Amino acid sequence: MFQNIIDLIYPVRCPVCGEIVIPKGNRICEPCKRKLQYIREPRCKKCSKPIELEESEFCSDCQRKDYHFTKGYSVWVYDDVMKRSIADFKYHKKKEYALFYVEELLRIYGEAILQYAPDVIMPIPIHNSKFRQRGYNQAELIANMVGKELNIKVISDLLVRNRKTIPQKQLSDKERLRNLKKAFEFNGTVAEKHGKVINKLLIVDDIFTTGSTIEACANVLKSNGINDICFITLCIGKNF
Helix, strand or coil: HHHHHHHCCCCCCCCCCCCCCECECCCCCCHHHCCECCCCCCCCCCCCCCCCCCCCCCHHHHEEEEEEEECEEEEEEHHHEEEHHHHHHHHHHCCHHHHHHHHHHHHHHHHHHHCCCCEEEEEEECCCHHHHHHCCHHHHHHHHHHHHHHHCCCCCCCCECCCCCCCHHHCHHHHHHHHHHHCCCEEEEHHHHHCCCCCCEEEEEECCCCCCCHHHHHHHHHHHCCHHHHHHHECCCCCC
């Protein structure tokens, strides 16, 4: 009875079209779900980006870049449909969209995450100014839900974003790397407080485009003794 009242007051909104989802119990309209481009094979064996040729093991990015993460997973292609959905999630306080995102993430990759068995999950941190503006870190919302469902510890402040950087979408590939140089700092106090040896770590973020943000974090983590780093994101760019 109580849940029915909650559903009436706060009906589930589709993360694609924003309308009330019918039938009740679903988290997305069926026609809208068919618009989503799920990542399927063939995919890059390093970052999970879709590739054209089945005989290729890696995308062109991973062939020419020496990324410091071990492996990555993504759920959807970062196309116009998901760009709008993620923008609403990040900038327009549509935090409830995380319920659908995480439900699909775990349905597809829950077993893979458990097999990888990370010691901790870490969301990509955002600068305090962005946190004050948005009221939340979208990556932290996702990470906390994944950690709770899989019973894996989440440490949100293992890295600190100590520089306010220019939005990555405004920059070229090389500019992105320069923009993020020294943007992240390892929080040794937090690592000691948790008293946990971290050998394997799963980074969580919403989008992987050129991989500059995750690479910047991986570099800092590796320089502090964490060598096996994987990531999972909601979306990955196809033509970056």
